[in-house]
Structures are given as structure tokens and as C-alpha cells.
Amino acid sequence: MDTFLQNVVNALQWGSFYALIALGYSMVYGVLMLFNFAHGDIFMVGSYIGFFIATGLISLSALGIISLPGWAILVLTILLAMLLTSFVGVLVERIGYRPLRDAPRASAAITGLMIGIILETGNLYLLGASRRKFPEIIETNIFKLGNVSLTNTKIFIVIISLLIMIALHQFIQHTKWGMAIRAMAYDFVVVPLMGVPVNAIAALTFGLGSALAAAAGVFYGMAYPVLDPYMGIEYGWKSFVAAILGGRGSVIGTVIAGFLMGFLDIFVATYFPSTMRNLISFSIILVILTFRPHGFFGRAYSAQLRL
Amino acid sequence: MGKTFKFTLISLIIIIAFLMSSCGQATPQTIKIGVNAPLTGDIPKVGEGSKYAAEMWLEEVNGAGGLEIGGKKYQVELVIEDNESKAESAVAANTKMITQDEVLIIIGPQASKQAVPAGQVANDNSTPMISPWSTNPNTTLDRPWVFRACFLDDFQGPAVANFVTDEFGFTKAAVLYDIASDYPKGLAEFFKSAWEGLHGAGSVVAYESFTTKDTDFSAQLTKIRESGAEFLFTPQYYNEVALIAQQAHQLGFDSPIMGSDSWGSAELVPLCGEDCYGQFFTTHYAAAGATGATKAFIDAYTEKHGYVPDDVAALTWDAFNLAKQAMQDCGTITGDIAADRTCVKDALSKVTGFEGITGTMTFTPGSGDPSKCAVIVKINDKGEFTFYKQSCP
Structure with a gap:
């Protein structure tokens, strides 16, 4: 039982990253009907931006130039990383995708792959191949509930991730911009004809998605403090699967699918040899898709699919 | 008339180029050594250590006027290839260095993941290879052309x-x-x-x-x-x-x-x-508390690159000196790459009592594995690698 609960805690943290990254995929897919394959690398960029902000703020306060407590540095790091990374996301949309808005979808898909590779190798060129250690912003405290080990960072990561997801859900459900996003996801051929500005909505979804990926990047750095330029690839494609599984444009579905991904990873490795991790979890997802081809909360669509 | 002239001119140039290149091969002034290292990928620090050690060795050798073999001095040239920490790239790098660059001997790859497949290429193409750091038995198993500078x-x-x-x-x-x-x-x-x-x-x-x-x-x-x-x-x-x-x-x-x-x-x-x-x-070695040649290497490396060399750098240094020893034991470099490679391979398998900076190594013919001791290191409270115990076969 203790082992089970411990693994639930492990899976909640692990699933938060998938859920946060998957939301970015899902929104862009919902609004523009394209897969931003560079999104995993945006997560990497967010993590590196967080690394530089945190390292900078920590050395500034060590020098006595600013005096900030650890939690303030943490909050600043998260907010600044989200802000700066959302600019990167908007830039990617402006440079990479907008010129190809009316091109075949396959061209947009390879654009994503290319931007991803440019981000990875650009990072490799600028910062070198050495791993970076994400600094310890707040001291990690380990405490035990029965036989279940918890750390303050783990709890922080899960709770803040959930709060961010709830905030996004509220934004999409209860604001005018959110309504525009939902409308685009409903029918992106007719809705722009009604006067919804496609370019603004596209920039907004890329910015929001990138900000979420940056939050995931900073949290990832806190939990797994070894950063490398290729860290986003596997997360990218696993979160992409979660985004499709959740259903096009559905926040709740994507979050559930992201956590499901995390639980599958952890529990398959618990009860089977870990080499079977991807084999078993993807087989399960394949079965789910057979019965729910549009994902958990996706609606059927036909004419809009312009592949 | 113009066409014929052009044709003659081009033929002449080609013939001269051929003559010059064959001239160069008869008496080689340089010896090429290949380095197959993970400069990018999963373990870039390993690649960096290999590269720095190789360059330091090159500087020392060429600084002394070249590598002396049988009373004659040869300039040494390094061909450094990045294997991206991938098995397939390590195989490609070896193939390129053997066939295109015609290196005499290859130092590397470091990790067994690359050294095991790359060793096959070296063995198949009859080119001696020394992996400084690969400890997996399969790297040298049934491969007379493949050697290593570490224990297994x-x-x-x-x-x-x-x-x-x-x-x-x-x-x-x-x-x-x-x-x-x-x-x-x-x-x-x-x-x-x-x-x-x-x-x-x-x-x-x-x-x-x-x-x-x-x-x-x-x-x-x-x-x-x-x-x-x-x-x-x-x-x-x-x-x-x-x-x-x-x-x-x-x-x-x-x-x-x-x-x-x-x-x-x-x-x-x-x-x-x-x-x-x-x-x-x-x-393979502990930097803290080293003496003699080991200390000289550590000091030179630390001064040049700003950090204490790890075991990969030390083993790479030893692998280069093993190669040097084998070439000198050979007595002469003929310029016929196949004959020279065979000679270096035979000399390597007979090296005994080689005083490396990571310990004394002895090879027995028929095996590419040296007999040497392991060191047990404790990471102390300052994060330094300190010598704790030695464990010998």
C-alpha cells in the first residue's frame, strides 16, 4: 500500500509535466489545426531561460545587490521564464507558421520539426554540449507521511501546475478571448469570417502554450536538475500523444490524458520491467483510441480536416 | 588547336599531381593518428577530456621536433572525429579515418556503446585501435587489432x-x-x-x-x-x-x-x-595525492584547462603513449600503410611493463587487454575524488 501511494505521488509530479506541455499542443491544434512539433523544444528553451534567470537572481542576491528570499526568486523565475518564453512562442508562430498558413499542412508540420532542430542545435552551438545544473532555488525538505516520502518541491510542483491548469480553464471558458479560442476550435473555417482576428488568436495560443511549457520547464529543472539541449524531444512526442488523446481543444481532456501518461509511465515500470514502459503504455493508448478515436473529449469533425 | 592545348595542359597537371602525391607517399614526413571521441551527445565532458589530452600529447611530441622512430623524426597529425556518443556515428567515424584519412592507428572511442561496434570496423579493416576507457570485454574479444588502456x-x-x-x-x-x-x-x-x-x-x-x-x-x-x-x-x-x-x-x-x-x-x-x-x-586513477609523471600530467592539464583531468583524459594520454611506444618498437615507418599498421599491431601486443600514469600495464600476445590494478575512490565532503584503496588482480 505504501509503495502504491509513493508511486501515486511520483506519478502526479511526472504527469504534471506531460499535462502542461500537452496543453500547448492541444490549443494550437484546436485553433490552427496544425501540430507544432517544435513545442517540446519550446519546453527546453523555457527550462534554459528559467535556468539563466534563477542563476542570475541567485548570484545577484549572493553579491548583495538585491535581497530577495528564496520563494520570491522562485516566483520571479517562473513568471519571467513564462513571459520570455511566450515571446519565443509568438516569434516562432510569426516566422515559422504564419507565412505557411495557407500552405499544405504537411509543410507546416515539417516547419515544426525544422524549428525544433534549429532550437536544439542553436542551443548546442551557443551554450556547448555540457549539461547545466539547475540551481536549487529553495532548499529541498524531505518529510515522511507514514512510509511515503514527500518533498516540498514535489508538492509545490503538483499544486502550482494544477492551479495553472485551472486558471487556463477559467480563461478559456469565461473570457471573450477564451470564447474566440473555443469558437475557432469548433469551426475554424467559418469563425474567422465572423470577424475573429485569426492572427491575434494564433499569436495568443502560441504565447499561452509556450508560457505553460516554460512553467513545465522550470518545474522540471527543480525536480530533475540536469538540463541538456535534447531534453524536450521525448517529452514533446509523449505530450503530443496526450494532447491527441485528450481530444482536440479540450483543456480537461488534455490534463486527464497528461496525468494518465504519467501514471502509465510510473506504474508500468513498477509492475513490469522498465524496458516495457513505452510498449505497454502505448498499447493501452492504442486500445483507448480504438474505442474513442477523437480522444476523451473530442468532437467528430470532417470537412475541416485539411491534411 | 585551343582544345588540344587545353587537353594537354590538363593532362600535364594531372600527371604532375600524381607524381607529387606518390613522391609524398614514399617517404612520409607525418604520421596520422585518428581520435574517435564523443564531442557532443550524452557525454560531452568525456569527449572534451579526450580531445584536450590528445592535443596536449601532440604539442609535447611536435614541440620536441616530432616523434622519433628509428633515429628519424616524424611530425604527427591528429584527425579528430566526433562520434556524437552514438554507435552508428562511431562506426562511420572509424570507417572515414581508416579509408579516407588513412590513419596509422585510432585512439578511441571511449564508451563501450561506441567502442564495441567501432572495434569491429577497425578489426575488419586491419587497423590498430586503442580504446582508452571501454571496459566491456566484447570490445577486444577475438579482435587481434583492438586494444585498450584500462581494466575490464x-x-x-x-x-x-x-x-x-x-x-x-x-x-x-x-x-x-x-x-x-x-x-x-x-x-x-x-x-x-x-x-x-x-x-x-x-x-x-x-x-x-x-x-x-x-x-x-x-x-x-x-x-x-x-x-x-x-x-x-x-x-x-x-x-x-x-x-x-x-x-x-x-x-x-x-x-x-x-x-x-x-x-x-x-x-x-x-x-x-x-x-x-x-x-x-x-x-583507474585518483587525482588527489598523485606523484611523479601522473602529477606532472595533472598539473599541466589543470594549468591549461582550469580543472583537474578525469580518468578519461589520463587514460587517453596513456593510450597515446602506448601507441608511441609501439611505433618506436616497430623501428621504422615505411610509408606502406598496411605494413605499418601490421607492425604497430604486433608491437602493441608485446608491450610489457609500460609505465603509464594510470598504472603499470602489461599485454600478453593474443589479447588486447592489459593487466593492471583498480583504484577505489571516495568522494569526500568537499566533493574531491580521494584515493581510498587499491584492488589488484
């Missing part, structure tokens, strides 16, 4: 088992290793059989694996914690060790963690921090 996993696995038994008196061990990589997988198996030989079947209470690029080990470490193991043996590379040690502590596993020579990178402590303090690993 089938020596290192039992060395860890014996040390832990003698030092702590533990009887229950846990192992966590990457099943998709030759080096950790081989070492985990050698350790397991040695440990079970000492403490009976079932004494390895948790034998957990993961696959390359995994960063979350919480499921496996939870199982290890529940298994009641008294220590954890994890023969992983430094970037994974940092994550494993931290996650083990966060899950409440406070028993010792023991490692192998793959831990011995200058980047381990910066990445791992306090989670690695007090842990042990087996390796």
Missing part, C-alpha cells in the same frame, strides 16, 4: 563486490542500470554474479533497469527502497548518477550508493552536489 568489467564487477563485503559487511545489494547500453548492462551482470557468488542466490534483492534518456527513476527507486537493500550499485554515467542519487535521497533511501569508473568525470560533482558526497566508486 569482469574485473571491476567483482572488485566492487569484494570491496563492499570487506568494508561494510553488507549482504543485500540493489542494482539500478541502463539496460539499453552495453557498459552498464555488462557491469551489472558481472557484479550480480560476483555478489551472488559471495552471498548466495537471491542476495541481490532488487535488480532494476531503465532505458537511455530516462530521467525519472522514482518507480525503480521505490522498489529498491522497499526491497531492504543495504546499498545500491549503479554503474551509470555522471549525468544519470546525479539524478539517481538525488531521487534516491528524496525517496528516503539513505544507504550508500556505489559506482564504477563511469562516475569519474570532472562534471559529476558539479551536477550531483551533496547527494554524491561520501559515496564510493572504482576507477
Whole structure:
């Protein structure tokens, strides 16, 4: 039982990253009907931006130039990383995708792959191949509930991730911009004809998605403090699967699918040899898709699919 | 008329070029040595150490006017290829250096994952290769052209088992290793059989694996914690060790963690921090407290590059000097690349009592593996690698 609960805690943290990254995929897919394959690398960029902000703020306060407590540095790091990374996301949309808005979808898909590779190798060129250690912003405290080990960072990561997801859900459900996003996801051929500005909505979804990926990047750095330029690839494609599984444009579905991904990873490795991790979890997802081809909360669509 | 003239001119140029190139081959003034190193990819620090050691050696040799073989001095040229820490790129790099650059000998690759397949290419093409750091038996097995400058996993696995038994008196061990990589997988198996030989079947209470690029080990470490193991043996590379040690502590596993020579990178402590303090690993040399030629190398390297060289750099240095020794034993470099390669290979297999900076090495004909001792290092409270014990075959 203790082992089970411990693994639930492990899976909640692990699933938060998938859920946060998957939301970015899902929104862009919902609004523009394209897969931003560079999104995993945006997560990497967010993590590196967080690394530089945190390292900078920590050395500034060590020098006595600013005096900030650890939690303030943490909050600043998260907010600044989200802000700066959302600019990167908007830039990617402006440079990479907008010129190809009316091109075949396959061209947009390879654009994503290319931007991803440019981000990875650009990072490799600028910062070198050495791993970076994400600094310890707040001291990690380990405490035990029965036989279940918890750390303050783990709890922080899960709770803040959930709060961010709830905030996004509220934004999409209860604001005018959110309504525009939902409308685009409903029918992106007719809705722009009604006067919804496609370019603004596209920039907004890329910015929001990138900000979420940056939050995931900073949290990832806190939990797994070894950063490398290729860290986003596997997360990218696993979160992409979660985004499709959740259903096009559905926040709740994507979050559930992201956590499901995390639980599958952890529990398959618990009860089977870990080499079977991807084999078993993807087989399960394949079965789910057979019965729910549009994902958990996706609606059927036909004419809009312009592949 | 114009066409004929042009044709004649071009033919002339081609003939002259041919004559000049064949002239160059008859009496070679330079010796080419290939380096196959992971400059990018998973273990870039290993690649950096190899490259720096190779360049330092080159500077020393060429600074002295060249490499003296049979009373004649030759300039040495390095061909450094990046294998991106991938098996297929290491194979491609070896093929290129052997056929295109026509190197006399190859130093590298370092990790067994690349050295095992790349060794096959060297052996098939009759080119001597010395892997400084690859400890997997398959690298040199049945390959007369492939050598190494380090001990083997089938020596290192039992060395860890014996040390832990003698030092702590533990009887229950846990192992966590990457099943998709030759080096950790081989070492985990050698350790397991040695440990079970000492403490009976079932004494390895948790034998957990993961696959390359995994960063979350919480499921496996939870199982290890529940298994009641008294220590954890994890023969992983430094970037994974940092994550494993931290996650083990966060899950409440406070028993010792023991490692192998793959831990011995200058980047381990910066990445791992306090989670690695007090842990042990087996390796090829310990920088703290070194003397003689070893100290001279460490000082020169530290002054030039700003950090203490790790074992990869030291072993690469030794591999170059082994190559130098073999070339000098050869007596003459003819310029016929096939004959020279054969001569260097034969000389290498006869090297005895070679005084390297990582210990004394002796090769026996018919095997590419030297006989040498292992060092057990403790990471102290300042994060330095300190000599703890020696373990000899």
C-alpha cells in the first residue's frame, strides 16, 4: 500500500509535466489545426531561460545587490521564464507558421520539426554540449507521511501546475478571448469570417502554450536538475500523444490524458520491467483510441480536416 | 588547336599531381593518428577530456621536433572525429579515418556503446585501435587489432563486490542500470554474479533497469527502497548518477550508493552536489595525492584547462603513449600503410611493463587487454575524488 501511494505521488509530479506541455499542443491544434512539433523544444528553451534567470537572481542576491528570499526568486523565475518564453512562442508562430498558413499542412508540420532542430542545435552551438545544473532555488525538505516520502518541491510542483491548469480553464471558458479560442476550435473555417482576428488568436495560443511549457520547464529543472539541449524531444512526442488523446481543444481532456501518461509511465515500470514502459503504455493508448478515436473529449469533425 | 592545348595542359597537371602525391607517399614526413571521441551527445565532458589530452600529447611530441622512430623524426597529425556518443556515428567515424584519412592507428572511442561496434570496423579493416576507457570485454574479444588502456568489467564487477563485503559487511545489494547500453548492462551482470557468488542466490534483492534518456527513476527507486537493500550499485554515467542519487535521497533511501569508473568525470560533482558526497566508486586513477609523471600530467592539464583531468583524459594520454611506444618498437615507418599498421599491431601486443600514469600495464600476445590494478575512490565532503584503496588482480 505504501509503495502504491509513493508511486501515486511520483506519478502526479511526472504527469504534471506531460499535462502542461500537452496543453500547448492541444490549443494550437484546436485553433490552427496544425501540430507544432517544435513545442517540446519550446519546453527546453523555457527550462534554459528559467535556468539563466534563477542563476542570475541567485548570484545577484549572493553579491548583495538585491535581497530577495528564496520563494520570491522562485516566483520571479517562473513568471519571467513564462513571459520570455511566450515571446519565443509568438516569434516562432510569426516566422515559422504564419507565412505557411495557407500552405499544405504537411509543410507546416515539417516547419515544426525544422524549428525544433534549429532550437536544439542553436542551443548546442551557443551554450556547448555540457549539461547545466539547475540551481536549487529553495532548499529541498524531505518529510515522511507514514512510509511515503514527500518533498516540498514535489508538492509545490503538483499544486502550482494544477492551479495553472485551472486558471487556463477559467480563461478559456469565461473570457471573450477564451470564447474566440473555443469558437475557432469548433469551426475554424467559418469563425474567422465572423470577424475573429485569426492572427491575434494564433499569436495568443502560441504565447499561452509556450508560457505553460516554460512553467513545465522550470518545474522540471527543480525536480530533475540536469538540463541538456535534447531534453524536450521525448517529452514533446509523449505530450503530443496526450494532447491527441485528450481530444482536440479540450483543456480537461488534455490534463486527464497528461496525468494518465504519467501514471502509465510510473506504474508500468513498477509492475513490469522498465524496458516495457513505452510498449505497454502505448498499447493501452492504442486500445483507448480504438474505442474513442477523437480522444476523451473530442468532437467528430470532417470537412475541416485539411491534411 | 585551343582544345588540344587545353587537353594537354590538363593532362600535364594531372600527371604532375600524381607524381607529387606518390613522391609524398614514399617517404612520409607525418604520421596520422585518428581520435574517435564523443564531442557532443550524452557525454560531452568525456569527449572534451579526450580531445584536450590528445592535443596536449601532440604539442609535447611536435614541440620536441616530432616523434622519433628509428633515429628519424616524424611530425604527427591528429584527425579528430566526433562520434556524437552514438554507435552508428562511431562506426562511420572509424570507417572515414581508416579509408579516407588513412590513419596509422585510432585512439578511441571511449564508451563501450561506441567502442564495441567501432572495434569491429577497425578489426575488419586491419587497423590498430586503442580504446582508452571501454571496459566491456566484447570490445577486444577475438579482435587481434583492438586494444585498450584500462581494466575490464569482469574485473571491476567483482572488485566492487569484494570491496563492499570487506568494508561494510553488507549482504543485500540493489542494482539500478541502463539496460539499453552495453557498459552498464555488462557491469551489472558481472557484479550480480560476483555478489551472488559471495552471498548466495537471491542476495541481490532488487535488480532494476531503465532505458537511455530516462530521467525519472522514482518507480525503480521505490522498489529498491522497499526491497531492504543495504546499498545500491549503479554503474551509470555522471549525468544519470546525479539524478539517481538525488531521487534516491528524496525517496528516503539513505544507504550508500556505489559506482564504477563511469562516475569519474570532472562534471559529476558539479551536477550531483551533496547527494554524491561520501559515496564510493572504482576507477583507474585518483587525482588527489598523485606523484611523479601522473602529477606532472595533472598539473599541466589543470594549468591549461582550469580543472583537474578525469580518468578519461589520463587514460587517453596513456593510450597515446602506448601507441608511441609501439611505433618506436616497430623501428621504422615505411610509408606502406598496411605494413605499418601490421607492425604497430604486433608491437602493441608485446608491450610489457609500460609505465603509464594510470598504472603499470602489461599485454600478453593474443589479447588486447592489459593487466593492471583498480583504484577505489571516495568522494569526500568537499566533493574531491580521494584515493581510498587499491584492488589488484
